[in-house]
Amino acid sequence: MTRAYNFNAGPAAIPLEVLQQAQEQFVDYQGAGMSIMEMSHRSKLYEEVNASAQQLLKELLQIPDGYHVLLLQGGASTQFAMLPMNLLRPGRPAAYVQTGAWANKAIKEAKVIGETVIAASTESEQYMRMPSQSEIVIPDNASYLHLTSNETIGGTQFQQFPDCGSVPLIADMSSDILSRPLDVSQFGMIYAGAQKNLGPSGVTVVIVRDELIQDAPAHIPVMFRYATHAKSSSLYNTPPSFAVYMVKLVLEWIKSKGGVAALEQYNKEKTKLIYNAIDNSGGFYKGCADAGSRSVMNITFRMGSEELEKLFVKESEQEGFVGLKGHRDVGGLRASTYNAVPLESCKALVQFMADFQQRHG
Known part of the structure; x- marks a missing residue:
């Protein structure tokens, strides 16, 4: 078999070793007589996969205490709405750094939920660069500052992240998570669709500071509350079990490298x-x-x-x-x-x- 030179933007390349391991375990996982796709998400075997994926992320990113790692569905696009639903407070606008197509989609969704301001923008330069720290103006009463760490369409990436003071920094890292070391304590929340650096499409990682998800507005549906998934270790409802399993294998691969x-x-x-x-x-x-x-x-x-x-x-x-x-x-x-x-x-x-x-x- 000849493997393609895969430069897809997403879904994207998965390590060959991971694909081969999944192939070997596809029909019979750990001697269970069935595939991981067939077994209950309440089974001990799957709960071990779920817990292992979360623990590996904590280890590889050196996530400090006080954060939850969530494995959710809906892609980063669902997070564009779920984030302001949970964290945007009345009278405290959400601030966004406008750097390209993905930042714009996040901004559009936030405006549906509540007051939103642009803290910095490179639109006049066709989004061909990221703004500097001095260009980012954050309201003192902002609920949070959101940025897109890497814009896949323009090919731009933050080389350093801004200091937000007491305002929580939120980052969409769908396209560059686990590509470089990170000080997670600098962020209130990080989210990332898996289909670029973490595995296949179908699961989205959310790393969120505990204190941010304790007081979500009462009107948010249960499924869209971060606290719901934090309390249930991402097993509140049936998860994308095979995608989570693949993420676990990719994380093991990263550790081995x-x-x-x-x-x-x-x-x-x-x-x-x-x-x-x-x-x-x-x-x-x-x-x-x-x-x-x-x-x-x-x-x-x-x-x-x-x-x-x-x-x-x-x-x-x-x-x-x-x-x-x-x-x-x-x-x-x-x-x-x-x-x-x-x-x-x-x-x-x-x-x-x-x-x-x-x-x-």
């Missing part, structure tokens, strides 16, 4: 190859994001014409590359180099880029 710090160096090595190919192409390839905001997860670039970009995508697909077409809203080209994308795929892409330039430059 040396943890988050080791992956950070590996990711930098991978993306440096591609950014160097862009920067040293004499303008044949042009990076989209400002150099100081370049993402280590999503590399966006353009060429001299849309026709040339279409040819690049067509020829790359013929050579086994997948996912290099830019997002439909902005066009161009994009290579998503998440944790599970191997160095060999990045080397192959750089070689293809050189060959393509030689033939069409």
Whole structure:
């Protein structure tokens, strides 16, 4: 079997070792005579999987005491609404950093729930950079400050996170969680859809400070209360059990590779190859994001014409590359180099880029 060079933006690459392990255990999990997908979520075997996934996240991210790790459904898009439902208080606006398409979706949902203000925006620059600390203006009475740590469409990433003082900092880390070490204590809440760095689609991780979820408004439906899932260890209702199991395997894989710090160096090595190919192409390839905001997860670039970009995508697909077409809203080209994308795929892409330039430059 020939594996594709998978640069999809999400759902994205999963480590081959993880896929093979899941394949081996698919029909008969731990001698139970059935698949993990078939067994009760109240069974001891599944409860061990659920607890292990949460514990591994705590270990790998060095999550301090006073936080709950939740495994929820609905993707990060549900969190866009669930967050303000639980944490936005009357008379205390929610502050948002506007950095691109995903931040805008979060802002749109928050406005449905309550008062929302823009603390900083790079819209005038087509979202090609992240704002600096000095540009972010947070109301003193803000319920929280929300940011998107990595914008997959524009290919921009926060290199440092702002100091919010007493205002809780909330981050959508769907596309770069576990790609670099993190001081979780800096955040009131972190959330992330699994389908980029954590496993398959179907489960969303929420890491939330206990004190933030104790006094949710009474009118929130039970299923949309963080406290509901915290009290039941994410087993209030039937969970996406196979997706949680896959997340557990991916977390074990990350631990086996040396943890988050080791992956950070590996990711930098991978993306440096591609950014160097862009920067040293004499303008044949042009990076989209400002150099100081370049993402280590999503590399966006353009060429001299849309026709040339279409040819690049067509020829790359013929050579086994997948996912290099830019997002439909902005066009161009994009290579998503998440944790599970191997160095060999990045080397192959750089070689293809050189060959393509030689033939069409």
